[in-house]
Amino acid sequence: MKFSTLSTFSLVYITTVATTAASSSNGQCAVWYKVLNDIQTNLFEGGKCGDDAHDALRLSFHDAIGYSPKMFNSKPPQFGGNGADGSLIKFASTELNYHANNGLEEIVGDLRNLADKYKVSYGDIIQFAAAVSVGNCQGGPSSRVPFMAGRPDATQAAPDLLVPEPFDSVEKMLARVGDAGLSPEELVDLLASHSVGDQEHIDPSIPGTPFDTTPSILDTKFYRDTLVPGHIWPGDGQYTGEAKSPTPGQFRLQSDVALAFHPRTILHWISLALGGQDRMASRFATAMGKMALLGQNPKILYDCSAVIPVPK
Template sequence: ANYRRVSCPDGINTATNEACCAFFALRDDLQTNLFENECSEDVHESLRLTFHDGVSFSKSGNFSGGGADGSILLFADIETNFSENLGTEDGTDALAPFLTRHLVTAGDLIQFAAAIGLTNCPGAPRLQFLVGRPNATAAAEDGAIPGPADSVDTILARFADAGFTSDEVVRLLASHSIARSDTIVPNHQAVPFDSTPFNFDTQFFLEVLLRGTAVPFNRTEPNISGGEIDSPLAAEGEMRLQSDFALARDSRTACEWQSMVDDQTLMMENFRTSMMKLSNVGQDISKLIDCSELIPEPLPATKPNATFPAGTNSSELQLTCASPFPSLATDPGQATQIPECPDGDLNLADCPS
C-alpha cells in the first residue's frame, strides 16, 4: 500500500491524490455560501440533480444522454426545459457560480454538492465520492427521465435501461425523505413529501403507505397531470406523488419499500450503495479517483425507525407485501406540524436567508 499523501497547492491540505485537492475549497464554499451548513433547500435541489443528470443514460441507445456527466449543468438552458426536469433550474442556477469559481468538472460538482449537502441532513449516509467525470460535450435527450404521472411499468423500464433494478429504484427514493415540490401544486412552493423534510429518515416510506384522504391547501382535486394524488396529511400541508404511491403498492416493489420502514440503518446502506451507482452512470470507474475522504461523517439519525404521525395509526396502512409489518409507535399529541425551515421553524418566511 502507498501511504504517501500529497501536499495540495493550497498550502493547507494534504490528500491521497492531487485530484482531490480542488475539493477542499469547494467544500467550504458550498457549505458556507450555499447550504449554510444545514439540510437546506439547496441541499435538496442538489441531490435532485444527481437523478436528472444520471438517469439520462440509456443502455439500449434509445436516448443519447451520457449519464452522470454534468450535462444538466453545462446545458442547463436546454435540459431544464424538459418537462420532467421542471424546477431543476433552481439547482443548476445555484451550482453554476461554483463551476466558475472552482476548477472541477460539472459532473463532479453535482455529485460532490449532493454528497456534502447530505452530511447536513440527520440520518443520511456518508456517500462515496469519485473524481474525474469528463465534462459532457452534448445535452441529454428529452424523454429519458421518468415523471410522477408515469406508471410503474414505465418507471421501472426506464430505470432498467439506465442500469437500475427495481430494488434500486425504491432505495433511491429515500431521497424523497428530504424533498418538497415547487412545481406541482399551483401557487405553492416547498410542499413536502413527508412530515420531516429536513431529516433523512424512514418517515417517507411509512407515510406513503398510509391511506390518502385529500390534497393540501383545501383544494378539491389533485393535480393529476402533475402526478399528484391524495396524501394522508393534507391538513398539515403534505403532498404525495402518484409515482411514489404506486411504487409503494406494486407487487414488484412493495416488499422492498416496506423493508425500510422500521430500519434506518438498512435505508442508509441501501441508499449509499444505489447512489454509488447513480453517481457513476455512464462513467468508466477505473478512470475515476476516490476522494471520499473529502466527505465528512453526516449528522446522526434522530430516531431509529418511523413513527405514525399523531392522529394516524396502523388501520390506515395500505399493505400489499405479505411480509409482517413492524409494530410502530404513534407520535403523541396534536397533529404533526411540518417544519418549513431546516432549523425547525414552522414558517417559510422565517427561514434564514
Template sequence: MYSTVICSLTLASVLSSVAGVATLDKRQTTNATASDGGSGIPTINDVTNPVCKPFVAVRDAIMGDIFQGRCNDNARAAIRLSFHDAGTFSLSREAAGLDNGGADGSLLVDPNEINRSENNGMQTIVSLLKPLPEKFDVSPGDVLHLAGTLAVIACPGGPLVNTFVGRPAVKNDNPTGLIPDTHDTVSNIVNRFSDMGITVREAMALIGSHTCARQRFVDLAFANDTFDTTPEIWDIRFYAETKRNDSDPGVFRLPSDLAFSHSSLTQDDYNRFVGSLSTQEDWAREYADAHEKMSMLGQDVSALTDCTEIMPEAIHLRDITVTSSGGAVDPAVDPAKLEAEIQRTRSIWLQ
C-alpha cells in the same frame, strides 16, 4: 425522482458491471481526524490523495455558500439535480450507439437544457453551481455530483456516499423524455429504471430520498408541501406514512409513491424500508450504494478517483434521538442533540 419535485430519486445499489459502471469495493470511512479537532470536517491538511486536495475548496463553497451548512432548499435541489443529470442514462441508447445521458454535468453547461419542462425548479441551483467549474478548474460533472453527495450528508440522517472525481468534459446534452413522471404507471417507471440498469429493490431504496423533498409543481394548490412529517430529517417515515396514506396537514402524496407502496411489482421491496431505527440504518446503507452508482453512470470508472476522504462526517439518527424505543423512526429526534451535532460537524459552513 420526478420532474415535478424538489428532491428526486437517485439511483441504485452495489456497483455492478452494468450501465458503464465497473464493480468497486465500498471504501466509506469515518472522516473525523485528529487534526480537525474531532469536528468531523476534514481540512486540506488531512487529505492524503493530491488529486482530491483541490476539491476541498469546492466542497467548502457548496457546503458554505450554497447549503449554508444545513439541509436547505438548495441542498434538496442538488439531490434532484444529480438524478436529472445522470438519470437519462440508457442501456438501450448505448447499445444503439446513440447520444446518451449520464453523470457528466451537462445541466451546468447547456443553457437550454435546464429550461426543459422536466427540469423546472432547478434553475436556482444550476445558477449557483455553474460558476464553480471555471472558478476551481474542475469539470462540471465533478461539481454537480459532489454537490449531490454533499446534499445527502447535509441532511441529518443522510449517509456518507462514496464520492469520485475525474469526469471529463460534457460530450452532448441529455436526451429528452427519459425522466420518469409521477403520473406514469408503475410498470413504465420500473421499465425505465431497468433501462438505466436499476433493479426494483434499488429503485424502492431510492424513492426514500423524498423524505427531504417538497412538491411544487404536481399540484400548485399545495405548493411547498412535504412528503413526510419530518422534511428536515433524512429518515424512513416517508415509507410508512405514504403506505398508510396518512392525512397529515402540509404533507403531499405523489401518485407514483402511493402506487409503489401497493403495486405487486414493487410492494415487497418497498416494505423492506417500513420499520424502526435498525431499518433506518439498513436503508441508509442501501441508499448510499444507490447514489454512488448514480453518480458514475456512463463514466469510465477506472479513470475516476475516490475522494470520499474530503467528505464531512454523517450525522447518525441513533446519536440524536430522545430515547432508544418506540416510533416509526424509533424514536423522535432530540432538537438539542441535533443542533449540537450540526454545530460540531458543520461549524465552518453555518451562516
C-alpha cells in the same frame, strides 16, 4: 423476503473504490476541500439541510439518469446520453426546457458558477454537491456517500424523456431506470431522498410542501407514511402527478404511492419501512454511489470520498 443481488456494475464500482481509496489523500482531491468550504458556507447556508441541499439531490438524479444504452443499441443508433456527465449544466439551455427538469434553474446556475470558479467538471460538481447535502441532513448513513471525481465534460445534451415523471406508470419507470442500469430495489432506495424534500411546481397552490411530516430528516417514516391510505388533497385540488395524502400539509407523489403498492416493489418498500434507519440509510448511500457512475468509466475516476462530511 428476497432482496436483489449485486449486479456486475456494482461489483465494478466496489472494486474500483477499494483499489483507488488511497488516492483520496493526494493532490487531485485538494481542490474539493476548497469547494466544500465554499459550498457549505455560501450555498448550503452553513451546512443546512435546506432548499438548496434538496435541489442538489434532485439534480444529481436528473443528470445521472440521462443515459440509455437502449438508444445507443437501436437501429439506427441514437445518442442516449452519458449519464452523470454534467450535461444538465453544460447544456442547460436545452435540458432545462425538458418538462421533468422544471425548477432546477437556480441550483444549475449556482453549481455552474462553483465549477467554473474552481475549474472542476460539471459532472463532478453535481455529484459532489449531492453527496455533501446528504451529510447535512440528519439521519444519513453512518458512512460517507462515495464521491468519485474526474468525470470528463459532457459532449452533448442528454435526450429528453429519460427522467421518470411522477405521473408515469410503475412499468414505465422501472423500464427506464432498468435501461440506465438501476434495479427496481435501487430506485426505491433512492426515494429516501423524498423524506428531506418538498415540491414546488407540481401543485402551485402549496409551493414548498414537504413529502414527509418530518422534513429535513432522512428517515424510514417516509416509507411508512406512504403505505397509509390518503384521503385529502393538501392544496386546492388534484394536479397531475399528485396523490391524496393522509396528513394536512404533506405532499404525496402519485409515483411514490404506485411504487409502494406495486407487486414488483411492495416487498422492498415494506422492508425499508420496517427494517430500521441504519438499513435504509446504508442502502440509500450505496444506491447513490452507483447512480453517480451511470454512463461513466470508473477506471478513469479517483476516490475523493474522504472530503465528504460524515452525515449528522
